[in-house]
Amino acid sequence: MKTKRHGAVVGLIAAGALLLTACGSDNNAGTGGTSSAAASGTAVECGGKAKLNAEGSSAQKNAIDTFIQAYKAKCSGADLAYNPSGSGSGVKNFNAGQVDFAGSDSALSKDKGEVEAAAKRCATGPAWHLPLVFGPVALGYKLEGVKDLVLNGEVTAKIFNGTVKKWNAPEIKALNSGATLPDKDIKVVYRSDEAGTTDNFQKYLKIASKGAWTQGDGKQFKGGVGEGKEKSAGVAQAAGSVDGAITYVELSFAQDNKLSIAKIDAGQGAVELTNETVGKAIDGAKLKGEGNDLVLDLDSIYGTTASGAYPLLLATYEIVCSKGYDADTAKAIRAFLTVAATDGQAGLVDAGYAPLPKAFQDKVLAAIKAIA
Template structure:
């Protein structure tokens, strides 16, 4: 499974080892004849590893960051569970939570945990309960850029904050030159792109900049883009397309999108001995430092965005599935539990590395697997 890309964007299969997934699991993910992949599903293996329940249509929406993972999961699940038709609409985290709290979907995908007001809104739908956060997949957020002739770019949080706040406007700015003394940086205008829709990826970028560059990023870590300037594009696919076609562009996008669009990605100077490249392995080193801060069945995580650990890539996210702890719709409950049991399983997690994601640390995956069967 050699998916090595520009600037060290390799999808190393051994990334799974960084979070203590067994070597047998790694070998399975890397290409046995039974392996599930984005372009095909081994139905015998799916049937063996997925416990089906329920029937009919299952609707979900939300995070576009998890769309590529969802594509694989849905193919696997529907290959095994012929009685369930599952549709996931990547409308963005904010849109997904809104649709969930309006009762339009059975669950939502979000790149950030529910806020108190969103929990309150969920109680209208979750009769006798509330929406809870179930972490399902992790991954690095790549700083993607389009700058011909510059193949090894290093940036740090203060510089990124100033770029996205329109305070650094040229690629040959002294701050960028200091981080890249050997690079031939052109006097070109920087074109920063951000998500125009409400996005948990935007919120995670804000959390990273707020923690790692508090003196330069004064905005709240909201799903809606908070700063002035720059240009907006809808969804992860939208910002990826804009970076790909705009010389001088820079943006933030999940690694799977950067890889599939063959975008250059920057290393981050975190204060460690060497700048850190974006990879599932390096994101896993940062995610493993997360702590569960949710109460009861809620498994919201607190990520350490300001880590300076060697090789830890701090600009990462954990994407959640949002479901009711109690009060789920009876007609969809069995299918929801069946699907989420699969996505949190070893079989569900093992397919993610090839897609550029970092599987959940085993101890967190275990908590999810213990919680999903209790949904009611």
């Protein structure tokens, strides 16, 4: 697990509504089912299945590592194995009953039959989406001599669909007055595996590009240009090794590979990816799911023109059965997710994520309690 991050993340969402209360350190709850108080005052009923299995989003891998550490500290003898195979693979294997829950950076698709397949897998109730992590997505690039770059939704779309091919193209120059931009080819790096990060990025482009992105969205990249690499680590490593490269990737991976990060101009001036700008964007998130199915409507974030809001984010979900687990599995899942939504959130800043906003934390805990 990563334990330290670049200064842009240290202190991320460090005040206000996005902070969780300080977490407790008691570690006296064993797998026999003894209760202990979590950071929010919520009781964690440990016990049930000794080792859970989950799979999915590589973007949330570092967050899951943080959650596992908190879970093992809170519930002695408990563990969880997480395979960061990508959101698409995680959803497929959850729906096939091969893992206890899935991690995904986008909601299940009704059009692709994922909602129906999940309900069939759960047998006695629908699947729920529980947003446990918000993560900024960086436009990470490597360009010798250029450390301060501004892009907007329209130009970013044109880069990732091949319309803008050179770093000194007029469209980029117009956003970077006074900057010396090289006459160098832009080398796009994209996720080749199915990824919720790709889905969120393409949804952002569709909304923020003023019609420049016509390729659609989904977990497969549809821009038609560039070089594909698997998983978040793969695209970040590839972009970091080639001068002139650009990719879309979660902030922690951009930092790990020493990529420069573009500012985004959504109409109110260039906005840097910082604690404050991410917090302003998250404040605008709305729910579109019903009841305990906490699907987020992020369109208002992607299309925001609010001053000082960084608009390119993803929400990481844990996709679980609302009903249908055996008693031991349900008990362990409730325990793990309760710890993740409380004590585990305290470690997310250092792992490169934004902790769960308090408004969503209460909703998530209510949904977790209702899992049967």
